[in-house]
Structures are given as structure tokens and as C-alpha cells.
Amino acid sequence: MTVNKKKRYxxxxxxxxxxxxxxxxxxxxxTGFTCPNRDGTKGIxxxxxxxxxxxxxxxxxxxxxxxxxxxxxxxxxxxxxxxxKYLAYFQSYTNTYSGIExxxxxxxxxxxxxxxxxxxxxxxxxxxxNSIISFLSELSKTKYVSLxxxxxSTIDRTLKLINRCHTFEDTIHAFKISKNKGIMLGAHLxxxxxxxxxxxxxxxxxxxxLLPINTLKIHQLQILKNTMMAIQYKxxxxxxxxxxxxxxxxLVCKFVCYLRPxxxxxxxxxxxxxxxxxxxxxxxxxxxxxxxxxxNYLTENNLWQGKYYKKQKF
Ligand code: SF4
Numbered sequence: 001m002t003v004n005k006k007k008r009y010x011x012x013x014x015x016x017x018x019x020x021x022x023x024x025x026x027x028x029x030x031t032g033f034t035c036p037n038r039d040g041t042k043g044i045x046x047x048x049x050x051x052x053x054x055x056x057x058x059x060x061x062x063x064x065x066x067x068x069x070x071x072x073x074x075x076x077x078x079x080x081x082x083x084x085k086y087l088a089y090f091q092s093y094t095n096t097y098s099g100i101e102x103x104x105x106x107x108x109x110x111x112x113x114x115x116x117x118x119x120x121x122x123x124x125x126x127x128x129x130n131s132i133i134s135f136l137s138e139l140s141k142t143k144y145v146s147l148x149x150x151x152x153s154t155i156d157r158t159l160k161l162i163n164r165c166h167t168f169e170d171t172i173h174a175f176k177i178s179k180n181k182g183i184m185l186g187a188h189l190x191x192x193x194x195x196x197x198x199x200x201x202x203x204x205x206x207x208x209x210l211l212p213i214n215t216l217k218i219h220q221l222q223i224l225k226n227t228m229m230a231i232q233y234k235x236x237x238x239x240x241x242x243x244x245x246x247x248x249x250x251l252v253c254k255f256v257c258y259l260r261p262x263x264x265x266x267x268x269x270x271x272x273x274x275x276x277x278x279x280x281x282x283x284x285x286x287x288x289x290x291x292x293x294x295x296n297y298l299t300e301n302n303l304w305q306g307k308y309y310k311k312q313k314f
Contacts, residue, residue: 008305012264022085024085027088029090030091031062031106034093036097047164052092065109066110070088087119088116122148123149124166125149125170128177140183147184149185149188152164153168153196162193186216186217187208187216190218191218191243191248192248194240202258209259210312218252218265219267220242220243221240224276224278233278245280248269256303257304257305261305267287268287271286271287
């Protein structure tokens with residue numbers, strides 16, 4: 001499989017290279033927080049598709065301090081790559097779901113580390129407020145700060161179906177209070193959620209292009225073991241229209257055509273460990289191979305990010 005060198009979309013690794021002039025590695029962290037749709041505040045059980053072990057490396061554990069997790073992560077990656085600098089990635093669960101003083105202490109423990117050039121914080125759109133934004137905005141004057149919101153869908157019916165316990169209006173509000181504060185704003189979206197068709201997913205591209213998003217992670221829906229969705233899938237698999245790789249490539253390329261051209265695409269696919277993946281099975285194809293397929297499809301069909309994008313106001 002050969003890669004088509006000329007990229008037809010705004011890719012994250014080029015952005016990072018041009019920003020920092022070197023390879024940067026993210027170190028995932030687990031703070032031991034939970035989520036409002038898990039602890040009963042808004043709901044229980046969490047999102048129906050969520051299995052946190054799908055994105056927790058071995059060195060991540062809330063039993064260890066942030067510093068310990070960072071040291072272990074750095075040790076692991078420094079053997080693998082000649083990377084010198086790292087981003088602390090607050091990845092598991094909702095990493096703004098605590099009091100401001102706890103959050104300040106936690107983020108500062110990461111940014112105080114000499115090899116950490118910045119932080120990336122994964123959270124939900126309904127777990128952000130002005131006090132957190134104001135702290136992160138101040139921090140962004142000296143460190144790279146990225147805040148990633150799980151949007152997942154722009155359709156409230158879907159959000160309800162997957163037990164997100166927030167609305168798309170919450171997403172719009174989160175971006176409104178976070179924009180123009182020196183913070184890089186990220187978004188996460190899943191393609192292929194139950195009861196969504198291709199038209200719905202193209203609408204996602206149009207709607208999120210109206211938000212002040214800097215970076216975007218997209219991936220296909222995966223059914224993972226030990227999730228509510230796995231039980232639903234076992235009972236009524238006909239209700240799921242899981243995307244095959246052959247369907248996903250043209251769909252995601254079309255999605256990219258409707259996306260605002262300046263949005264940096266950080267990810268196109270999820271690659272959960274095979275031990276926990278139920279469906280769809282894409283025969284073990286690796287992420288980088290899928291990215292090559294996407295690049296080649298865009299080139300062969302003369303498509304590019306923003307080809308069909310129409311400018312509208314936020
Ligand atoms: S997907 Fe995110 S918000 Fe949903 S339950 Fe999992 S960690 Fe919480």
C-alpha cells in the first residue's frame with residue numbers, strides 16, 4: 001500500500017510539526033474522575049458505547065499520581081521514539097468534572113513537569129464553566145492548552161439514545177464560552193451511531209463547521225465488550241447499521257468535503273484492542289493503512305476538505 005504524499009485535508013501531524021518543529025508524543029493520564037451520566041448526577045451507566053479500557057494504556061492508573069503516570073509514559077515512549085517533548089493528555093472519563101481547585105492542582109502537576117510542553121483535556125460539553133476556561137486561558141499564555149469536547153452527534157434524538165445526557169445546545173454553549181481564549185478547541189464525533197443515515201452524518205459536518213473548532217477527531221462506531229451497546233447489539237443487531245470499511249471510506253471522504261477547510265483533522269478511525277472489539281471487524285487493518293486509503297480515495301475522486309463547504313456564521 002503506498003501513501004499519496006499530497007494531503008487533501010488539514011492533517012494533525014503536519015500541524016504539530018509546524019507548531020513545535022519536532023515530533024511530540026501525547027502521554028495519556030487517568031485522573032480517576034467519573035462522568036455525570038455515570039455517577040447519577042444526570043444518569044447512570046455512562047454512554048452506551050463506552051468502554052474506557054479501549055483507550056487506557058497500561059501506565060495509566062488513578063492509583064498513581066499525575067507525575068508518576070507522566071514519568072512512566074515518558075520512559076515508555078522515550079525507548080520507542082527519540083521524542084523529547086510531550087503533551088499530557090487527560091483522556092479517560094470527564095477531565096473537568098471536579099472543583100476548580102482540584103483541577104488547577106491536577107493540570108499544574110502536569111505542566112510543571114520539565115518535558116511537558118502542554119496539556120490536552122478531554123471532556124463533555126456540559127462539564128465546563130467560566131472559572132475553568134479562565135484558568136486554562138491564563139495557562140495558555142505559557143503552555144499549549146487544548147480542550148476537546150465529545151460532541152459525538154449533533155442530533156438530540158441520537159444523544160438520548162446513546163445516553164449522553166447532554167444536548168447539542170450544550171455543545172454550542174461550551175464552544176461559545178471557550179472561543180477566543182487562547183485555548184485550542186477540539187471536537188470528537190462518531191460516525192455510524194444508531195438510527196443515523198448518511199444524510200445525518202453529512203449534516204454533522206455542516207453543523208460542526210459552524211462551531212469555532214480547531215481540531216477534530218472522527219471515528220466509526222465500534223461495539224465493544226462490557227458496554228450497554230454490546231447487550232443491545234446482541235438482542236437486536238438489525239437496529240444497527242454498522243459501517244463496513246468499504247462504506248466508511250467514501251462516507252468519511254464525503255464528510256471531509258463538507259467540513260470547514262481550516263479544521264485540523266486529528267483522527268479518522270478508532271482502533272480498539274481486538275480482545276474487546278465485537279463489531280465491525282475490519283480484518284485487523286491498521287489506522288495508518290486506513291489513512292492511506294482515505295488519501296487515495298480523495299485523490300482518485302478529486303475531492304478535498306471543504307470542497308462542498310458553504311460559509312455560514314456561528
Ligand atoms: S464516553 Fe466519555 S462521557 Fe461517555 S461514559 Fe465514557 S468517559 Fe463518560
